[in-house]
Amino acid sequence: MNAALTLIAQARRILVVTHIEPDGDAIGSLLGLGWALMSLGKDATLACADGVPAPFRFLPGSENVVTRPPSPHGGAGMDPLTRGLTYPGQAGGRYDLIIGLDASDPSRYGDAYHPERYPGIPLLVIDHHVTNEGFGTVNLIDPQAAATAEMLVALISQLGVALDARIATCLLAGLLADTLGFRTANTRPETLGVAMRLMEAGANLTELTHQLFETKSLASLRVLGRALAEMQLDSRILWTEISQATLRECGATSGDASGIVNVLSSVRDAEVAVVFRERPDGSVDVGMRSAPGVNLAPIALRLGGGGHPQAAGCLLPGPLPAARERVLEELRRSLESPAEEA
Numbered sequence: 001m002n003a004a005l006t007l008i009a010q011a012r013r014i015l016v017v018t019h020i021e022p023d024g025d026a027i028g029s030l031l032g033l034g035w036a037l038m039s040l041g042k043d044a045t046l047a048c049a050d051g052v053p054a055p056f057r058f059l060p061g062s063e064n065v066v067t068r069p070p071s072p073h074g075g076a077g078m079d080p081l082t083r084g085l086t087y088p089g090q091a092g093g094r095y096d097l098i099i100g101l102d103a104s105d106p107s108r109y110g111d112a113y114h115p116e117r118y119p120g121i122p123l124l125v126i127d128h129h130v131t132n133e134g135f136g137t138v139n140l141i142d143p144q145a146a147a148t149a150e151m152l153v154a155l156i157s158q159l160g161v162a163l164d165a166r167i168a169t170c171l172l173a174g175l176l177a178d179t180l181g182f183r184t185a186n187t188r189p190e191t192l193g194v195a196m197r198l199m200e201a202g203a204n205l206t207e208l209t210h211q212l213f214e215t216k217s218l219a220s221l222r223v224l225g226r227a228l229a230e231m232q233l234d235s236r237i238l239w240t241e242i243s244q245a246t247l248r249e250c251g252a253t254s255g256d257a258s259g260i261v262n263v264l265s266s267v268r269d270a271e272v273a274v275v276f277r278e279r280p281d282g283s284v285d286v287g288m289r290s291a292p293g294v295n296l297a298p299i300a301l302r303l304g305g306g307g308h309p310q311a312a313g314c315l316l317p318g319p320l321p322a323a324r325e326r327v328l329e330e331l332r333r334s335l336e337s338p339a340e341e342a
């Protein structure tokens, strides 16, 4: 923590990046830390390679997020997603510090951060994945934390920044997203203590819950319908898959299919729920959830991904059936001999 505070104190121009296919913790943490750095007078550039998905665009500051931050070698300044807008930060690609959020390995930053673009610039990794081995110059990693946003509340207060309504709103969104509204096993008394501080600072729990869990696109319900119609129970593994063709037919984006694995995991007879999502390039995004007692983190690591004991994922080469068989085989083996995971 002290090394992290020193790095931030000494930096003026900071690039903050979060992971691809961002969830609420990825975006909430990015924006919450962004507001805190700006209130310290830092020049902060906020980047997510996939941009801010529609469900999180209500969060304050989301319009400032860029997909391709400028690098010292130039070639940037225009954002392909916002077309024509110049980047907010004034750094022109020359950063003193890069902060990476909510990702257990650097490939998860996608095109928002390639180390070779920033030689000699320190990387501060802030994350809560148990599978994070610490690839930064300084690593702040707490697998006990329910969300990266939870860790940031402590960091921000140690930086001497008072929580305001904007910071608190973004961070409570992150906390809610990763705990599904304080319902998952990573919710500890400390988590609720942090949430209380965020509410006291002006975050509206009811409004955030409504935005994050009760506001959906029509396309997402169409995809859910298709995914549920095609799901299969294989011993204690409940799985379904969503192809590019299905997404097209539903008029949906990959983000519209992101919460489906949580629906599958509510089935009593399923110890593990898996959703296979085909990406435009043919690779397959695998999202997994497990009942307490099944530790997915080592399984996801063996598949080249990462995550938490009860929520993990990986990215595999296609085609869909090949990726599916590889994951199901790995899961069946692990369920048969759980002792190996101890």
Ligand code: AMP
Pocket: 023, 102, 104, 105, 108, 129, 261, 286, 287, 288, 304, 305, 306, 307, 308, 311, 312, 313, 314, 315
């Ligand atoms: P998801 O099912 O996409 O919500 O992901 C569940 C958890 O697994 C999250 O904590 C993700 O950060 C992690 N995860 C998902 N995909 C990957 C991946 N390709 N590599 C590493 N971690 C992943």
Ligand code: MN
Pocket: 019, 022, 023, 025, 026, 102
């Ligand atoms: Mn995340």
Ligand code: MN
Pocket: 025, 026, 102, 128, 146, 147, 148, 178
């Ligand atoms: Mn997270």
